[in-house]
Amino acid sequence: MSEEFDFADKGNKIFNETETKGLNPGLIVLLVVVGLLLVFLVGNYVLYTYAQKTLPPRKKKPVSKKKMKKERLKQGVSAPGE
Structure with a gap:
């Protein structure tokens, strides 16, 4: 039974290590598109x-x-x- 808890703890540690580090790729795409649109309109x-x-x-x-x-x-x- 203690093995199950150890496995669960290892799973939580792995999950915690895979947290996002950096910017979201969707946010980067959104910033690029908005930036290009802004440059186009200002130009x-x-x-x-x-x-x-x-x-x-x-x-x-x-x-x-x-x-x-x-x-x-x-x-x-x-x-x-006339």
């Missing part, structure tokens, strides 16, 4: 602000004469030449 923000400062504004498409005439008629202003 995009930096590039966006740089582009806003350096690139010229887009040119608007020219409005056709037909569209201008329609808009003036909607506002009640007569088109020139």
